[in-house]
Amino acid sequence: xIIFTTLKQKDLAAVSAQQLFDHxxxxxxxxxAIQRFEQYTITGNIIESxxxxxxxxxxxxxxxxxxxxxxxKQRFNPSHYYFNVSRKKPLNLTSKMIALSKECPDQxxxxxxxxxxxxxxxxxxxxxxNDLISYFIESTPSTIAPLAxxxxxxxxxxxxxxxxxxxxxxxxxxxI
Amino acid sequence: MSVAILQxxxxxxxxxxxxxxxxxxxxxxxxxxxxxVNLDRFSGFILPGGFSFQDRIRAGVIAAKLPIIRQLRHESxxxxxxxxxxxxxQILVEAGLFSHHDVLTDxxxxxxxxxxxxxxxxxxxxxRPFNHRHTPFLASFNDNTVLPVQICHGxxxxxxxxxxxxxxxxxxxxxHTEATFPTTPNGATNGLAAISNAEGNAFAIMPxxxxxxxxxxxxxxxxxxxxxxxxxxxxxxxxxxxxxG
Numbered sequence: 001x002i003i004f005t006t007l008k009q010k011d012l013a014a015v016s017a018q019q020l021f022d023h024x025x026x027x028x029x030x031x032x033a034i035q036r037f038e039q040y041t042i043t044g045n046i047i048e049s050x051x052x053x054x055x056x057x058x059x060x061x062x063x064x065x066x067x068x069x070x071x072x073k074q075r076f077n078p079s080h081y082y083f084n085v086s087r088k089k090p091l092n093l094t095s096k097m098i099a100l101s102k103e104c105p106d107q108x109x110x111x112x113x114x115x116x117x118x119x120x121x122x123x124x125x126x127x128x129x130n131d132l133i134s135y136f137i138e139s140t141p142s143t144i145a146p147l148a149x150x151x152x153x154x155x156x157x158x159x160x161x162x163x164x165x166x167x168x169x170x171x172x173x174x175x176i
Numbered sequence: 177m178s179v180a181i182l183q184x185x186x187x188x189x190x191x192x193x194x195x196x197x198x199x200x201x202x203x204x205x206x207x208x209x210x211x212x213v214n215l216d217r218f219s220g221f222i223l224p225g226g227f228s229f230q231d232r233i234r235a236g237v238i239a240a241k242l243p244i245i246r247q248l249r250h251e252s253x254x255x256x257x258x259x260x261x262x263x264x265x266q267i268l269v270e271a272g273l274f275s276h277h278d279v280l281t282d283x284x285x286x287x288x289x290x291x292x293x294x295x296x297x298x299x300x301x302x303x304r305p306f307n308h309r310h311t312p313f314l315a316s317f318n319d320n321t322v323l324p325v326q327i328c329h330g331x332x333x334x335x336x337x338x339x340x341x342x343x344x345x346x347x348x349x350x351x352h353t354e355a356t357f358p359t360t361p362n363g364a365t366n367g368l369a370a371i372s373n374a375e376g377n378a379f380a381i382m383p384x385x386x387x388x389x390x391x392x393x394x395x396x397x398x399x400x401x402x403x404x405x406x407x408x409x410x411x412x413x414x415x416x417x418x419x420x421g
Contacts, residue, residue, distance in 0.1 A: 013232040020241050091293070139237065139280055141249075141272025146237045151283045151335055 001048050002164050003055060004037045004070040004117060005062045011036045014118075017146055021136070025144050029135050035119035037070070039084065040093075041166070042100070044110035054103045060096055073163055079121060081129065082158045083137050085148045086115035117158065118147055129157035177219035178203040179419050182248070182264075184239045185209065189225035189261065189386065196386040197222075202419050209239065215247045220257040220419045223264025225328075225384060235284065235331045236266030245271045257312060257418055258378040262329055265370070265380035273378045274340070274371060281337040282371070284382060288333055288363035296330035297361060300395055301383065302349050303369050307342035311376035314342060316414035322351045324394050324409050325369075325383040327361060332382040334364040340371035344381065349401060349409075385412035 014036040021030045040061055042051065052071060055061055062069040070076070096112040120136055127135065134140075137147045137155050148155045179197065181204055183190050190206060197204045204222075207213055215221070229238035239245065245267065252258055252273060260268035266284045268274070275281040287294045303323045308314035317323075323344070345367040346360040347353045354360060355367035362382075370381035387393065389411050402409050 012230065016229055016232045016238050020238060024241065024243070139270070140278050141275055141280060142278050144241050146233050146241060149234060149237075149283050150280055151337065152285055 001042045001046060001051060002166065003040050003042070003061060004163075005040070005067045006035065006037045006070065006075075008066060008068060020144050020146060029144075031120045031136060032123055033080070033119075033121040035080070037117040037119065039115045039117045040096070041113050041115070042109060042111075043113075045108040046104075047107060051100070051104060051107065054100065058099075058103060060099045060103070073160065076160060076163055077119065077121065078160045080119040080160070081122070081125070081132055082160065082163060083118045083120070083129075083133065083147070084115055084156045084158050085118060085137065085153050086113075086156075088152055088154055091115070116147075117163075133157070177217065178205050179220045179222060180205055180207045180215065180218040181222050181224060182244065183208050183224070184226070184228035184242075184263075184267070186228040186230055187224050187226035187263065189263075189384065192384070192386045193222055193224040193261065196389050196416055197419075199389060200413065200416050200420075202416065207244075209242055209244050211244070215244070215251050218251075218256070219421070221248060221251065221259070223258075223260040223267050224386075225262030225264060228263055228267060231263075231331070234270065236263055236268075236270045239267045240270035240272075249273065252373075252378055255375065255377050259313065259415075259419075260378075260380045261386060262332075262382055262384060265382055266331065268378060268380045274336075274373050274380065276338075276374075283335050284331055284380075285333045285335055286331050287329070287361070289357045289361075294362075297332075298326075298328045299361060300398060301325060301327045301359075301361060301369075302347045302351075303344040303383065304347040304351055304353055305342070305344055310342035311372035311379060312418040313372065313379040313415050314344070316417065317410065320351060321410045322347060322349065322407070323385075323388070323412060324349075324391075324398055325385060325388045325412070327369075327383040329362070329382055332362045332364065332369075334368040334371065334382070336365060336368075336371075339366065340368070341374055342372045342376065343368055343379075344370035349398065349407060350405075385415050388412050389416075
């Protein structure tokens with residue numbers, strides 16, 4: 001099961017990334033908006049409807065004063081390009097797994113991992129997702145792209161239609 | 177010519193760095209990140225510790241993309257000495273000063289112990305140089321020197337594709353090196369605490385040598401143990417003296 005959260009206030013990491021492009025990128029390479037989401041992937045033998053209720057009614061993943069909790073595609077702009085930036089060595093959130101297991105004692109929760117999802121809006125997108133990754137996402141010494149480091153991160157383009165799909169077969173989603 | 181201390185929004189160790197240079201009578205100037213100053217007029221550069229741009233996205237990555245760092249990279253090609261301490265080290269690594277062929281091959285990542293992120297840590301530890309002749313920053317030490325140092329970071333784990341030519345590794349007080357916890361407190365590959373570039377003129381160190389110049393600042397337990405066991409501990413004076421040429 002995949003869920004997303006995003007801040008209700010401006011996300012300062014996204015603001016800084018936007019400012020970098022606004023100030024230092026050539027005109028054609030400036031996104032009009034950058035959004036950042038936290039993506040949580042929950043694995044195990046789970047009943048999604050029950051888990052969804054627990055996630056919505058507890059503070060395990062989101063504080064309703066601070067975060068939007070996104071359980072469907074409604075809040076995702078279909079005109080944005082979405083890129084998942086995940087650690088090659090997954091970031092396991094053991095405390096969230098334990099908290100979730102306590103709330104749902106009948107379900108077997110194997111792991112909770114976190115990655116980032118970046119949404120990028122462009123005025124005249126003519127590039128392929130691969131080009132966008134090199135312009136905006138994956139860092140090199142000579143480009144401005146700040147969002148992923150090739151040594152520790154894997155970057156995948158995620159089509160809007162596949163935002164909530166589990167990455168069971170990496171070839172479906174990791175290859176652009 | 178003087179040394180430039182480059183300050184970024186969120187730098188917080190510039191005063192300690194300046195005090196270290198004052199103590200060693202090395203002239204310096206503080207240069208803000210958005211200054212229009214030409215870096216050509218400085219003989220060397222220090223990027224102090226802190227949390228530039230609040231460590232947003234990754235520690236050091238925003239600062240690494242600024243025009244002043246492009247200038248710094250140009251100055252590096254002239255062989256000028258560049259020292260990055262803590263967040264300054266993260267900025268230099270993110271800027272690619274230790275990488276080759278426009279691909280980032282190094283990173284200073286989150287502290288890990290036994291496969292678990294441990295967050296921010298602050299403690300004293302010990303460092304030992306390796307291949308000290310390769311860089312002016314370590315030239316006055318020898319490979320058996322033991323340097324007590326304050327460690328203070330949340331992202332200090334060196335990861336690399338190609339091992340560095342020279343640098344510093346974590347050790348015990350008796351100089352025995354170990355790449356495992358607790359000697360290496362953050363999971364760094366091969367116990368690395370500092371690396372130099374291939375040319376030897378750029379040096380990135382995660383612990384704080386500017387806080388470890390005065391042996392009176394060492395914790396009492398370290399001083400007492402060294403005295404009792406007749407261990408010679410060296411301070412970081414000679415690392416900063418590299419700027420005197």
